[in-house]
Amino acid sequence: MPLTKEQIKLIENVIKDSLRKKFQTYNPETKNMPFHYRLLGRDRMVLFSFIHSLNTTFGTSIFEPVAEILASLNFEFAQKQYVVGDAISEQAQFEIQRIMNELTIGKNPNKAKEIERIRKVCNKGTMNKLKTVKVDLFVQSADETVHLFDLKTAKPNISNFKDFKRTLLEWIAIFLAKNPNAKVESYIAIPCNPYEPRPYERWTLKGMLDLDNELKVGKDLWDFFGNDGTYEELLNCFERAGIELRPEIDAYFSRFK
Structure with a gap:
């Protein structure tokens, strides 16, 4: 269409x-x-x-x-600068740190499994209050799956990828704290491919991001919307x-x- x-x-x-x-x-x-x-x-x-x-x-x-x-x-709903919440469970923070530690020593990222690990502890332990957390774009599909997007520049700083990954996981934890049964995904979104017509150099992100499930670049991003x-x-x-x-x-x- x-x-x-x-x-x-x-x-x-x-x-x-x-x-x-x-x-x-x-x-x-x-x-x-x-x-x-x-x-x-x-x-x-x-x-x-x-x-x-x-x-x-x-x-x-x-x-x-x-x-x-x-x-x-x-999508059924779309809103920029959407407030996802202002609290995260202490156990979710611990679980996210464990995931980050595993990735740092070479474990392959698997977003689906990471989300389920966070879901299990999303309301366990002390609920730590945060400053209001906003995502760049929130969209919800007809099947009620929620997609949270963090828009970045075309060539984000490689040294920041670890922080990007943590942010994506924390968004999941914050959203699940209020909606523990929700279907939710989070992504790094890069508006254009600076290497076009060659493919985006995804190897620069490999190791931290589940490239098939946490990254949308250029044509894939805009055609998704x-x-x-x-x-x-x-x-x-x-x-x-x-x-x-x-x-x-x-x-x-x-x-x-």
Whole structure:
């Protein structure tokens, strides 16, 4: 099922509104770079700085709302920045640490088994209070399976994968604390494959993540939210938005020549 005209309009508006808002609030770095300016031009340096700044906000300002719109195609419920809870059982924390220790010494990850291990202790021991825990995107399918997504940059820092894994397991424990019988999954979501057309270099994540059940990248991610072909339609939305905004973009950066 292709995107509806209404969904396409919503997605393109999210993209355009986000970029226009960025233009209104962005202040180029004020540090003097006389050699760079003379070699490359101040407008190009401002553009480079702008793109870097935009990349840091792409997730919350564009990818999250777009994913929420797309997920409405296939899921009963979808919400960005969803609160999953604020408590985790002490025994679940101990179990998560045991899982992490096992992975560290070379045990292969198995998300299904890890979830069941956490489920058995999700309400055992002291319930430790946490700061309110939000996931980037929460979606629930017709069979009531819950999917929790942590959106990352295209090439996340390898040194952080251990923390990513712990976060995914803790989300499971926090959600099960309130819903012990729920069917729930958690994922690292990477919006695009920087190695395309080659496959994503999943080996960088191997050892911590159950790659088939905890990672969704690029086309697999967006087609999961929508349907087959959603990724290509989404790229077209970005292209159309870019073409429409081109005069505004050119006018903005011409100020810095």
